[in-house]
Amino acid sequence: MAGKIPRYFIDDLIARTDIVDLIDSYVTLKKAGKNYQACCPFHSEKSPSFSVSQEKQFYHCFGCGVSGNVISFLMEYEKLEFVDAVEELASSLHLEIPREQGSYSKGPEISLDQKKSDYELMLQTARYFGHQLKHHKNSKQVIEYIKGRGLSGQTVQKYLIGYAPSEWDGLCALFARNPAQKQQLVDLKLATKKESGGSFDFFRDRLMFPIKDKRGRVVAFGGRIIPNDENEKNNGPKYLNSPETRVFHKGFELYGLYEAKQAHKKLEQILIVEGYMDVVALSEQGIEYAVASLGTATTAEHMHTLFRTTERVICCYDGDRAGRDAAWRALENALPYLADGKELKFAFLPDGEDPDTLVQKEGRDDFETRLKQSHDFSKVLFEKLAIECDLTSDAGKSKILSLALPLIDTVKSDFYQENLLEQLARLIGRTKEQLSQKLNTPRQQKSLQKKFKVTPMRRAIGLLIQYPKLALEIPHLPELAELGLPGLELFQNLQSLSLKNKDITTGQVLELYREMPEYNSLIKLATWQHEIDDEKLEAEFQNTFKFIEDQCLNHRAETLLIKDKTQGLTSGERQEYQLLLSAMPNSKKEQSNN
Template sequence: MAIPRDFINDLVARIDIVDLINHRVPLKKAGKNYSACCPFHSEKSPSFTVSRDKQFYHCFGCGAHGNAIDFVMEYDRLDFIDAIEDLAGQLGLEVPRENSPNKRRDDGLSRDLYQLMEEANHFFQHSLRHHADKQQVWQYLERRGLSEDIVTSFGIGFAPPGWDGLLGKYKHHPENQEKLLTAGMLIAKDGGGRYDRFRDRLMFPIRDRRGRVVGFGGRVLGDGTPKYLNSPETPIFHKGNELYGLYELKQAHRDVDTVMVVEGYMDVVALAQFGIDYAVASLGTSTTAEQFQLLLRNSKRVVCCYDGDKAGTEAAWRALETALPLLKPGDNVRFMFLPQGEDPDSLVRQIGKQAFEQRISEASSLEQFLFTRLGENHPNDKGSYAQQAINLIEKIQDSVLQNILLESLSHTLGMNSADDLKKKLGFTTNAKRQQVNAKGLKGRGTPLRLAIALLVQQPHIGYQLVAQPALSQLTLPGITLLNELLALTRQQVFTTAQLLEHFREHSQVTAMKKLAQWDHQVADENVDIEFKKSLVWLNHQYIDLRYQELSLKQTHTKEERIQLQKLIAIMKAKT
């Protein structure tokens, strides 16, 4: 359900974009604005500017621009809703939703599920320390080399044997049993009744980025199957969106340099026991785009760790294909392969922390893995090698990384340069694919363009402005946008950031963002005058147009004759 526009408008008004960005990217005062080296592309000289007046940022190098919400979405790799929630959280606000009985029921259910999952977590932790079988569980943990501190820090628990350990806690609360069924903690019997999903297992709570328990992973203590059992998909748990251990990692490290992605919960915990406390697990799935977004958002370097066999190499290749479209300047994704038959848990016990971290530091770069793998797949077929490489490199959004890979590919293929390769193989660059459609706003110095730019940059000049009915009769490209802006700003005072947020889904929002930082060379004290001059010019366009229409007619109605006389008088006054 949508977030009320009034709330978004108020949120943008209350967040100071200079403070927001300065917390992440140190800014320096530059006249009335602030500047820094752009966080969205590599550069040595600052081209990134932030305006406190407009509550807007713009990079003259790569073109990145927007308001506070855009910055959080881009910098922290959040979607729109998460960015709103993140900013609201900074202000201590709860994000409302548009009124809907169904939505209220859904929100209430989610709150109940979070609460019940936390209760289940406490039950498993209590069982680890008080159940009759606790001694054999602790003996297992000791054999795995896990200390009580590590067990506590990860909230590891124990699901006791039997069919109704957790269920028994709610035997007099059928409504909670129903919700535990929804949360995946209970399973319904075919003939009626329910039983515990997790039995006689070591329990690993899976937390979301807010620290809420959303699911569990259970590892069998003996030789039973399956070895690992995960919570199913539920209203609050989507395993492709979560990473086991990420919340704990963020609690331990404010600024994360490296995150290593491994397969199992035990690998994460065992590595932490040896002081390598920056591993996360992908919950038994191929690393998804959502998980890569989380990884890249929370660290400077991502090391994907895989078995050294064929299955491990294929999993790494799938991860590479997933990561390519997401990479941005400064992102560093590497690939580490283990000796066959080893996993991170077993290997770190054999060679220790120092040698293991040496292997991490020697992990293959994305470029190395990409071209090595392609070479193995196409040892004697340069055509197929080149075509598959091109198909992959075209997915990359970051032009710097794209050009680096193209240079490497051209060298491998014996071509003179990346430009030579582009011409011969028909490579489509991002610049060509991402040309902005600014139709309707052409004409750099036109009064219409100036009127829109001034109104976007200083929306207060439109407040309580008298209606301009003549403008709605014009068919100039861009006039519809100006009329929409005039209608909106006439009603209330906006900042540039609020205005752009209101037009987020508009077809012309990209052009509006460009005009928000366009240097129109009108002094601040002359903005109001120049804006009104532009409106006068546009009104005169209508007058000229209407005069031509009426003067060409053979006969006129009484109203048209009166209008024509007035137009002639205005035309004479203009001269």
């Protein structure tokens, strides 16, 4: 990636995008008082509990609790990463994204026009391969091979499967009409430069599988050799994937995910397999929820994407050692994303079988029965560890403890973490409570702050983030932050933001804090139901601030009093103390004098 997206551009993007217009293009909104409402697009419900505020540029579902701004909505609804959501918004407004150059910059800036041209070329290449499948001199042989693999024309069309011709320069001859086009083909790894000059097609005489990103854009290709004696000798590996390019990063993309999302309004589960032929063969049998990693192990980024898309992930691997090793890598990468309500299972196939061959032998029903009998992730985890450790010895028990605890510590779900600790405790003859104390982030510690009590400070912050214009109704006293009252620095920062930009909205404020520790608390306060009438908001906010201001003065007076009794005050501090006393109510003065 060329560089970080500047903050000013993200702020401007949110300001230019009306959240009602954006969400209404996905979900039909109806006016309801000041706000708009609909049935929530993120969970099933019969009566609408999804509310969108045009004033705040913010949405919230009172049923499932999701909330956020325009970027958050695109991330959740389209299952996009942050940068993809920003790019989607920028594209809809015909804006080119600037990039900050810095030490993290890995390459030259890529313009929006260049990206559009790249994606268009990839799509045209996929169409070219599709055309060759029907019209090339080898098409009869290739189509016979496709039919022999049990694939129908409907499946071929759904996945845009095509054929890369056997000639060395079919693609280059069509698309490389000038030096810039030749270079673009090379940059996108559709062509390879010759040492003597010129270039030749990267894929030749292969069955082609276009790889789409989460937004349905063709970003790469997978090619399978058409089996015959000549090919097997001279044309390289059986499977060949596009190398990484400026539009393709294999550790982030999953073959078939876009098609699976298109086939289901909501994906109840996703089956992850090892190859694109497995994905299309399963789809042919009506199992339209399979995806595949692309010539690499299932990465943490893959797992993050999968658990953002569905509640249940089933990893399907061969039952041999290589399959078990692949399952273990997937398990390690999945643990940090196992939140409450998420499910991870593993299905191991008989020796010599893969999903492609097995589903054709058994059919859909029997294959899905296998999936229902798949192993829970905890069984796979402890079976693997038990093989490596002799649990009849103290040394073996010590070893499994050292291996298991760091893995358990990465699990976010309290329920899953407790369950894993219980299983580990039974294996080594300890109690769950003993093991919990050994975690870096004990379960008890995770449970702190779950009850969100609305203190005066939180009330002030909540009102300010929901109605940033209230910042104008109180004095700006940055010196109060020096008194150290919890939450006051955050309140002062929010007030400063609102004073600098008098038109700032809740959605814009939250975006500024997306990557900060305060974000989750601010989201809760942005959705807090304060039940204060509109005409009383200003007075309520002023009174709350006055209470906080008094707290600060009392805190400072108590600090000076303690210092007076222990160390003595300077003349300046004594004068400050007297001024503070004169500003206090009589009851507070008596407490301080005592």
